[in-house]
Amino acid sequence: MSSWQGLIDSPYRRWLPVPDTAPAVSLHEGATPLLRSAHLSAATDCEVWLKVEGANPTGSFKDRGMTIAVTVAAATGVRSVICASTGNTSASAAAYAARAGLEAVVLVPRGRIALGKLAQAIRYGARIVELEGTFDDCLRVTRELAAHHPAALVNSVGNELRLAGQRTVSYEIVDALGRAPDIHCLPVGNGGNITATWGGYQNYAKEGLAATLPRIWGFQAAGAAPLVHGTPVPNPTTRATAIRVGHPATWDGAIAARDDSGGLIAAVTDEEIFDAYRAVAHRDGVFAEPASAAGIAGLLREHAAGRLTAGQTVVITLSGNGLKDTEASLHDGYEPTETSAATSDVARALGWDS
Numbered sequence: 317m318s319s320w321q322g323l324i325d326s327p328y329r330r331w332l333p334v335p336d337t338a339p340a341v342s343l344h345e346g347a348t349p350l351l352r353s354a355h356l357s358a359a360t361d362c363e364v365w366l367k368v369e370g371a372n373p374t375g376s377f378k379d380r381g382m383t384i385a386v387t388v389a390a391a392t393g394v395r396s397v398i399c400a401s402t403g404n405t406s407a408s409a410a411a412y413a414a415r416a417g418l419e420a421v422v423l424v425p426r427g428r429i430a431l432g433k434l435a436q437a438i439r440y441g442a443r444i445v446e447l448e449g450t451f452d453d454c455l456r457v458t459r460e461l462a463a464h465h466p467a468a469l470v471n472s473v474g475n476e477l478r479l480a481g482q483r484t485v486s487y488e489i490v491d492a493l494g495r496a497p498d499i500h501c502l503p504v505g506n507g508g509n510i511t512a513t514w515g516g517y518q519n520y521a522k523e524g525l526a527a528t529l530p531r532i533w534g535f536q537a538a539g540a541a542p543l544v545h546g547t548p549v550p551n552p553t554t555r556a557t558a559i560r561v562g563h564p565a566t567w568d569g570a571i572a573a574r575d576d577s578g579g580l581i582a583a584v585t586d587e588e589i590f591d592a593y594r595a596v597a598h599r600d601g602v603f604a605e606p607a608s609a610a611g612i613a614g615l616l617r618e619h620a621a622g623r624l625t626a627g628q629t630v631v632i633t634l635s636g637n638g639l640k641d642t643e644a645s646l647h648d649g650y651e652p653t654e655t656s657a658a659t660s661d662v663a664r665a666l667g668w669d670s
């Protein structure tokens with residue numbers, strides 16, 4: 317029986333900067349579902365596919381890069397890894413560090429990360445520091461600490477390994493569709509994933525594995541849209557906490573992905589994000605975290621603005637799992653139907669008593 321063993325022990329290894337002798341630190345990440353969305357396809361007159369990155373082992377796309385970063389860190393003999401995070405990177409770093417027997421130190425903005433992500437980092441045994449400040453403050457401090465202490469920095473900034481791993485999402489998409497999409501939509505926070513996604517398509521095109529390249533459409537939350545405004549945002553705000561980033565570290569990479577692909581980076585409101593968050597769960601059966609829905613919100617906005625051509629193939633990255641942020645769901649209009657345990661009461665509550 318041959319089964320998926322994760323990215324390093326897969327045919328994609330040739331794209332990954334992992335030494336031949338390094339044993340893979342893996343949780344069998346990658347090979348995530350690519351699902352056709354019937355309702356988004358109908359709404360846009362296009363073929364719309366959802367790349368469900370919440371199906372990765374810690375529930376986000378971060379695992380693609382973390383398997384590489386932690387494999388190499390472990391092989392080079394460091395004892396600790398360190399990162400700043402809005403939540404998902406910290407959960408992933410903590411999990412892969414646990415698997416490798418390394419210490420994970422994670423810096424997160426206090427009160428601004430979804431509780432499921434914090435719960436993950438706690439349980440994987442990370443040393444967690446909750447900073448009074450933004451994600452951008454966390455990243456600044458993390459970089460300063462990593463420069464003077466023997467801990468491997470596993471943020472994608474300054475860590476080409478993370479980006480190399482994250483490029484695999486594009487390889488999987490081209491391999492599944494048999495071609496590159498016309499448009500790839502995704503949420504943008506710190507800028508690493510848009511850079512890596514574009515880089516993956518470029519690699520495949522260079523080697524003749526894809527005949528065309530997609531346009532990259534990145535979306536930021538309106539209150540945290542520095543790349544849209546062209547200037548950092550000191551106090552970013554959005555309920556999509558994963559992408560509450562005011563000063564993206566991979567700024568140039570994000571802009572290059574936009575410009576070199578003939579794409580765009582635009583803002584979507586929290587209202588649009590939450591409409592998409594509800595719809596993708598309700599219509600497609602995919603529970604994605606709020607930030608993940610920014611790509612859907614953006615696609616619908618651009619469709620309304622007339623920027624799609626009927627028949628185009630579109631892929632949307634759903635970057636993280638909805639279970640990471642249960643508060644977002646529970647506080648979004650849920651009103652319990654409560655009854656006694658009598659069948660007649662339940663039937664009446666359901667309106668089935670006639």
Ligand code: F0G
Nearest residue numbers: 401402404405505506507508509635636
């Ligand atoms: N979607 C989710 C669910 C994320 O967690 C992130 C980033 C992004 C999208 C944006 O990706 O930063 O590469 O542009 N989360 C980081 C973290 C900041 O710390 O987990 P990006």
